[in-house]
Amino acid sequence: MAASPRHSACWPIAIPLAVPVRLVAIGLVGLNPIVVVAILGAAIPNPAALGAEPDTLAFACMLGWGVGVGKSAMSASALSTARWTETDPWTVTMRWNRAYTAWVLALALLAIAAAQMLPRP
Numbered sequence: 001m002a003a004s005p006r007h008s009a010c011w012p013i014a015i016p017l018a019v020p021v022r023l024v025a026i027g028l029v030g031l032n033p034i035v036v037v038a039i040l041g042a043a044i045p046n047p048a049a050l051g052a053e054p055d056t057l058a059f060a061c062m063l064g065w066g067v068g069v070g071k072s073a074m075s076a077s078a079l080s081t082a083r084w085t086e087t088d089p090w091t092v093t094m095r096w097n098r099a100y101t102a103w104v105l106a107l108a109l110l111a112i113a114a115a116q117m118l119p120r121p
Helices: 011-028 033-043 054-069 076-085 089-096 098-117
Strands: none
Touching: 011 033, 011 054, 011 098, 033 054, 054 098, 076 089, 089 098
16 A cells, blocks of 8 residues: 555554553543453454554554553452452552553554564465
């Protein structure tokens, strides 16, 4: 697909890279990332029409969901950990998972960029 004036050369990678970042941000406001992934899957039925590789976008959704769960106070892991440690879910996600989420998000973005660069059949 040739780059048009509306689509820059970085456009195919921009969508998959934005997914995990947005899922983490949405987790910050308390929405479970799996809900967002389900909505995203329904809203973008043909990622290739946007210039994104469908397999890379699916990979980004899976990684984003995995990272976002660590930052969502409404995820089962945060609620369980909060109950077991007798603290609130916001402490678990906003304080305890802060460095973990930053590192894993950086690794997820690198993995998505690498997946985008793989040769396609």
